Amino acid sequence: xxxxxxxxxxxxxxxxxxxxxxxxxxxxxxxxxxxxxxxxxxxxxxxxxxxxxxxxxxxxxxxxxxxxxxxxxxxxxxxxxxxxxxxxxxxxxxxxxxxxxxxxxxxxxxxxxxxxxxxxxxxxxxxxxxxxxxxxxxxxxxxxxxxxxxxxxxxxxxxxxxxxxxxxxxxxxxxxxxxxxxxxxxxxxxxxxxxxxxxxxxxxxxxxxxxxxxxxxxxxxxxxxxxxxxxxxxxxxxxxxxxxxxxxxxxxxxxxxxxxxxxxxxxxxxxxxxxxxxxxxxxxxxxxxxxxxxxxxxxxxxxxxxxxxxxxxxxxxxxxxxxxxxxxxxxxxxxxxxxxxxxxxxxxxxxxxxxxxxxxxxxxxxxxxxxxxxxxxxxxxxxxxxxxxxxxxxxxxxxxxxxxxxxxxxxxxxxxxxxxxxxxxxxxxxxxxxxxxxxxxxxxxxxxxx
Amino acid sequence: xxxxxxxxxxxxxxxxxxxxxxxxxxxxxxxxxxxxxxxxxxxxxxxxxxxxxxxxxxxxxxxxxxxxxxxxxxxxxxxxxxxxxxxxxxxxxxxxxxxxxxxxxxxxxxxxxxxxxxxxxxxxxxxxxxxxxxxxxxxxxxxxxxxxxxxxxxxxxxxxxxxxxxxxxxxxxxxxxxxxxxxxxxxxxxxxxxxxxxxxxxxxxxxxxxxxxxxxxxxxxxxxxxxxxxxxxxxxxxxxxxxxxxxxxxxxxxxxxxxxxxxxxxxxxxxxxxxxxxxxxxxxxxxxxxxxxxxxxxxxxxxxxxxxxxxxxxxxxxxxxxxxxxxxxxxxxxxxxxxxxxxxxxxxxxxxxxxxxxxxxxxxxxxxxxxxxxxxxxxxxxxxxxxxxxxxxxxxxxxxxxxxxxxxxxxxxxxxxxxxxxxxxxxxxxxxxxxxxxxxxxxxxxxxxxxxxxx
Numbered sequence: 001x002x003x004x005x006x007x008x009x010x011x012x013x014x015x016x017x018x019x020x021x022x023x024x025x026x027x028x029x030x031x032x033x034x035x036x037x038x039x040x041x042x043x044x045x046x047x048x049x050x051x052x053x054x055x056x057x058x059x060x061x062x063x064x065x066x067x068x069x070x071x072x073x074x075x076x077x078x079x080x081x082x083x084x085x086x087x088x089x090x091x092x093x094x095x096x097x098x099x100x101x102x103x104x105x106x107x108x109x110x111x112x113x114x115x116x117x118x119x120x121x122x123x124x125x126x127x128x129x130x131x132x133x134x135x136x137x138x139x140x141x142x143x144x145x146x147x148x149x150x151x152x153x154x155x156x157x158x159x160x161x162x163x164x165x166x167x168x169x170x171x172x173x174x175x176x177x178x179x180x181x182x183x184x185x186x187x188x189x190x191x192x193x194x195x196x197x198x199x200x201x202x203x204x205x206x207x208x209x210x211x212x213x214x215x216x217x218x219x220x221x222x223x224x225x226x227x228x229x230x231x232x233x234x235x236x237x238x239x240x241x242x243x244x245x246x247x248x249x250x251x252x253x254x255x256x257x258x259x260x261x262x263x264x265x266x267x268x269x270x271x272x273x274x275x276x277x278x279x280x281x282x283x284x285x286x287x288x289x290x291x292x293x294x295x296x297x298x299x300x301x302x303x304x305x306x307x308x309x310x311x312x313x314x315x316x317x318x319x320x321x322x323x324x325x326x327x328x329x330x331x332x333x334x335x336x337x338x339x340x341x342x343x344x345x346x347x348x349x350x351x352x353x354x355x356x357x358x359x360x361x362x363x364x365x366x367x368x369x370x371x372x373x374x375x376x377x378x379x380x381x382x383x384x385x386x387x388x389x390x391x392x393x394x395x396x397x398x399x400x401x402x403x404x405x406x407x408x409x410x411x412x413x414x415x416x417x418x419x420x421x422x423x424x425x426x427x428x429x430x431x432x433x434x435x436x437x438x439x440x441x442x443x444x445x446x447x448x449x450x
Numbered sequence: 451x452x453x454x455x456x457x458x459x460x461x462x463x464x465x466x467x468x469x470x471x472x473x474x475x476x477x478x479x480x481x482x483x484x485x486x487x488x489x490x491x492x493x494x495x496x497x498x499x500x501x502x503x504x505x506x507x508x509x510x511x512x513x514x515x516x517x518x519x520x521x522x523x524x525x526x527x528x529x530x531x532x533x534x535x536x537x538x539x540x541x542x543x544x545x546x547x548x549x550x551x552x553x554x555x556x557x558x559x560x561x562x563x564x565x566x567x568x569x570x571x572x573x574x575x576x577x578x579x580x581x582x583x584x585x586x587x588x589x590x591x592x593x594x595x596x597x598x599x600x601x602x603x604x605x606x607x608x609x610x611x612x613x614x615x616x617x618x619x620x621x622x623x624x625x626x627x628x629x630x631x632x633x634x635x636x637x638x639x640x641x642x643x644x645x646x647x648x649x650x651x652x653x654x655x656x657x658x659x660x661x662x663x664x665x666x667x668x669x670x671x672x673x674x675x676x677x678x679x680x681x682x683x684x685x686x687x688x689x690x691x692x693x694x695x696x697x698x699x700x701x702x703x704x705x706x707x708x709x710x711x712x713x714x715x716x717x718x719x720x721x722x723x724x725x726x727x728x729x730x731x732x733x734x735x736x737x738x739x740x741x742x743x744x745x746x747x748x749x750x751x752x753x754x755x756x757x758x759x760x761x762x763x764x765x766x767x768x769x770x771x772x773x774x775x776x777x778x779x780x781x782x783x784x785x786x787x788x789x790x791x792x793x794x795x796x797x798x799x800x801x802x803x804x805x806x807x808x809x810x811x812x813x814x815x816x817x818x819x820x821x822x823x824x825x826x827x828x829x830x831x832x833x834x835x836x837x838x839x840x841x842x843x844x845x846x847x848x849x850x851x852x853x854x855x856x857x858x859x860x861x862x863x864x865x866x867x868x869x870x871x872x873x874x875x876x877x878x879x880x881x882x883x884x885x886x887x888x889x890x891x892x893x894x895x896x897x898x899x900x901x902x903x904x905x
Contacts, residue, residue, distance in 0.1 A: 016778060016781065019774045019777065019778060020774075022774070023770070023771040023774050026767060026768070026770060026771065027768065027771065030764065030767055030768060034764075089559070090550060090559045090560050090561045091550060091559075091561065092548055092549070092550050092561060092634070092635075092636055092652075094636050094644060096642070097520075097638075097641060097642030097643055098518045098519055098520040098638060098641075098642030099518075099519070099642070100519050100547070100548050100636045100638070101548065102548040102549075102550070102561025102562065102563075103561060104561070177644070179550060179634065179636065179652050180550070180559070181550060181552060181559050181634070200550075200634055200652050200654060202652070296851070296854065297854065299851075300850075300851050300854055303847075303851075307849065311486055311490055312764070312768060314482065314486055315482060315483055315486050315765070315768040315769075315771075316768060316771070317482060318479045318482055318483065318768075318771040318772055318775055319771060321475050321478060321479045321775055322479070322771060322774050322775045322778060324475065325472065325475055325476075325775060325778040325779055325782065326778050328472065328782070329778065329781065329782045329785070332782075332786075333785070394756070394759075396756055396760065398753065400749070401753040
């Protein structure tokens with residue numbers, strides 16, 4: 001009770017204590033925002049991978065046939081919910097007069113793909129439509145349809161970093177031409193136009209829908225075509241359906257390691273029996289979770305977050321110094337109070353506890369305010385960024401630089417909790433020496449008449 | 451008289467600094483902040499400066515060009531005008547487009563940017579020659595493969611060809627291996643339509659790997675293939691009739707200021723456009739701009755500059771704590787020195803002089819704190835790469851994974867301007883922190899502080 005009384009009294013009487021609370025709040029708030037933004041970015045990065053390519057990706061060293069049979073076997077496995085095949089290529093897309101873009105071409109099965117990834121959500125036109133997305137183009141039933149990344153068709157506004165959706169939607173049904181290529185056996189003499197083993201193939205198609213994932217690289221690079229159409233173009237002589245990657249969604253409660261082992265087993269059998277592959281090609285097949293595929297970049301991002309938090313943590317060490325100064329001052333000014341308390345029989349340990357406890361109180365109040373501040377800033381970071389753009393004309397976040405169109409705004413509670421604990425400990429450490437000084441006060445020296 | 455007026459303030463300020471151990475804490479806080487700021491801002495400024503230099507080297511001083519892949523015509527006439535001018539040292543016409551490149555004999559193909567250049571002219575206008583590996587000393591042979599000078603060569607962005615080790619070094623071979631690449635482009639008409647709409651639509655040509663370009667710019671080194679100017683012009687359909695290019699890169703003569711040079715080019719360009727207004731392809735001039743290298747690469751540079759600004763703002767926020775510390779320390783010292791202040795005022799020292807006295811003290815705290823921070827920060831920076839090497843060898847820790855980032859050594863050249871800004875900010879923060887306590891000290895009346903009860 002005495003401790004509580006003294007804490008409240010010092011808090012009320014010594015306004016300077018609020019400075020230490022403000023300093024703790026500032027440091028805690030800043031560290032929470034930094035940690036949350038980094039963690040949010042990493043989470044969105046990992047999540048976008050899962051939403052784009054599924055939970056597990058199987059990539060053989062070369063393209064392979066009979067993929068529907070393998071998918072059928074996969075979907076019978078307990079660990080797998082759904083699977084889909086893709087066939088990829090690189091190409092150039094002629095969009096309109098004077099506008100040519102380089103693109104990554106993905107042959108997909110739209111019906112299956114929506115079961116494995118969040119693909120449908122990214123289609124501007126068909127995301128609200130019932131049923132599976134389709135490559136059919138309204139008014140052009142005979143034409144080949146394709147999905148094109150929004151960034152391939154338009155650039156985001158320089159100031160707002162937003163796309164002009166009205167203008168982009170006018171491109172539905174527009175005819176574009178893709179040039180891609182495939183290897184031909186009857187190579188001519190090299191060095192002349194049109195020669196070479198790599199033969200160009202042209203695929204004119206109409207834009208059936210536009211992809212907007214919010215991930216700049218995907219929106220700016222990818223176009224999707226029906227896998228059968230792409231196969232017909234690239235490998236016209238193949239009589240079986242071929243793919244170069246299988247993307248897999250795992251069943252809800254299955255362990256990823258167990259699932260990967262099961263997928264490996266199925267692939268080994270399939271590749272040996274159906275494709276006639278030897279051990280080398282089978283061994284060279286990569287089966288990885290989407291998170292494993294991003295792990296190198298995620299590790300780098302986590303390291304950068306650590307370095308940044310360390311830097312700000314070192315600077316925030318000033319908080320310990322500040323708390324020390326303030327508490328030392330209070331102890332020096334309140335020597336008489338301390339002497340009276342001790343003369344009433346309070347032990348040195350209890351006096352130490354009064355000040356250390358007060359330090360902890362300062363830490364708790366400061367970090368609570370800091371946590372609220374950090375939460376508010378993180379949650380409203382996109383609004384704040386927009387204000388900065390409007391007021392100062394400075395666009396801090398651009399999808400072309402930071403990958404995503406929105407700043408991740410989820411608070412990283414585990415980091416926030418660690419930062420709060422660290423701040424409370426720092427405040428207690430700052431109060432420790434003044435508390436020992438107070439405990440060593442001798443009432444007989446302080447309270448004597450002279 | 452002046453000496454006496456000033457001396458006591460300095461002596462007292464030093465005396466407070468030396469005799470009050472609590473003042474060391476304020477110095478410590480300033481030191482911590484300055485040390486961290488010097489290290490972080492030096493590294494960050496170094497990265498930004500290095501990035502800017504690489505961009506300037508890549509672009510030259512000024513670019514007359516268009517983003518449109520169609521390009522613009524009559525460029526040869528404008529180049530003659532530029533050559534005649536007294537402020538232009540070198541110019542280089544450039545073709546830029548996208549192409550599909552595939553190593554002959556493989557199924558792989560990759561969409562890249564191609565740049566058609568005259569290697570000699572382009573090396574004079576930009577730093578292209580210095581980015582080469584095998585032909586650095588003889589740029590004229592950049593497109594002549596060492597293994598067969600008769601073959602048509604291409605220079606490939608280093609990240610498209612070679613891997614980097616953990617120290618950001620590429621695995622170059624003694625001479626380039628014989629490799630052929632099939633390069634395909636959409637030839638476009640002056641109106642932007644497909645030039646070969648009725649036939650194959652694309653132009654394809656085989657080029658042989660002759661060298662690598664290591665510009666230090668991740669985007670360019672990972673996506674750019676350089677081919678001879680004339681070949682690029684033909685591939686992109688810009689060679690027939692009125693020949694077209696996408697850009698002219700310009701280097702100014704020494705002593706010509708960037709802004710001044712760009713304005714002169716702009717003026718020449720406007721005149722040229724007026725003169726050529728009646729030509730059949732004059733409409734292509736509408737999209738042509740004259741930009742300095744900074745404007746031309748603004749999209750890339752601005753991102754790094756913004757990060758630098760954000761970091762500065764964050765340091766500013768954290769630095770507020772230092773202001774608080776100085777305030778508290780001064781508050782403590784002043785509360786203990788009320789008798790000194792009373793005596794000073796009783797012998798005629800004015801309120802303003804009391805404030806100046808404590809401001810002097812604050813200056814000393816800021817000066818010594820930031821001085822210490824700068825010295826320790828500088829020593830740390832001198833050894834920062836050695837420390838990183840040691841950490842990497844012992845613990846596998848690198849500040850940046852060099853296999854991901856195209857960063858060599860950690861920049862450690864201290865920028866005098868940055869240093870001055872940090873020191874001044876630290877001293878200013880100390881003086882701001884001391885202002886309120888000094889004001890309170892100045893307001894105290896000697897009659898109150900010197901009465902027997904207070905003594």
